[in-house]
Amino acid sequence: MQCDLCGAKTENLFRAIVEGTELNVCKDCAKYGKIIEKKPIKVEEKRQFTKPAEPEKEIIQVIVPDFAQRIKKKRESLGLKQKEFAKKTSEKESLIHNIETGSFEPSISLAKKLEKFLKIKLIEDYEEEHKKGSKTKTEGFTVGDLIKIKK
Numbered sequence: 001m002q003c004d005l006c007g008a009k010t011e012n013l014f015r016a017i018v019e020g021t022e023l024n025v026c027k028d029c030a031k032y033g034k035i036i037e038k039k040p041i042k043v044e045e046k047r048q049f050t051k052p053a054e055p056e057k058e059i060i061q062v063i064v065p066d067f068a069q070r071i072k073k074k075r076e077s078l079g080l081k082q083k084e085f086a087k088k089t090s091e092k093e094s095l096i097h098n099i100e101t102g103s104f105e106p107s108i109s110l111a112k113k114l115e116k117f118l119k120i121k122l123i124e125d126y127e128e129e130h131k132k133g134s135k136t137k138t139e140g141f142t143v144g145d146l147i148k149i150k151k
């Protein structure tokens, strides 16, 4: 854990408002602002992403990133040429070629068809979290530049 102001590495960070911005600061820097949380922030808190109720989760289906290799490998293991494979799946040979080179990502419905035919996994469930009030004020600039700390 690092202090947002001076960059010092410390186990004990405090949540504080400094010049109108919410920051995690070390004990020394905390006196330049108003401490919100008096207890030091535990490192573990950052890992609590499975908290129930809070973030809204949405399951979306995505094509696996290595779909091209998976399709090609399986097609070749079946001893099928691209042309034959295209014919059997009633797709264009050029489409199969583009998919296997990774230049074209199949739609979910096409991926499902190829999954079924090749008996491989091409679609994954992806959990998307919708965080409330995601943008933080600290983004985009260095707070240390804006605040002059008197020593």
Ligand SMILES: [Zn+2]
Residues within 6 Å of the ligand: 003, 004, 005, 006, 007, 008, 025, 026, 027, 028, 029, 030
């Ligand atoms: Zn500090």
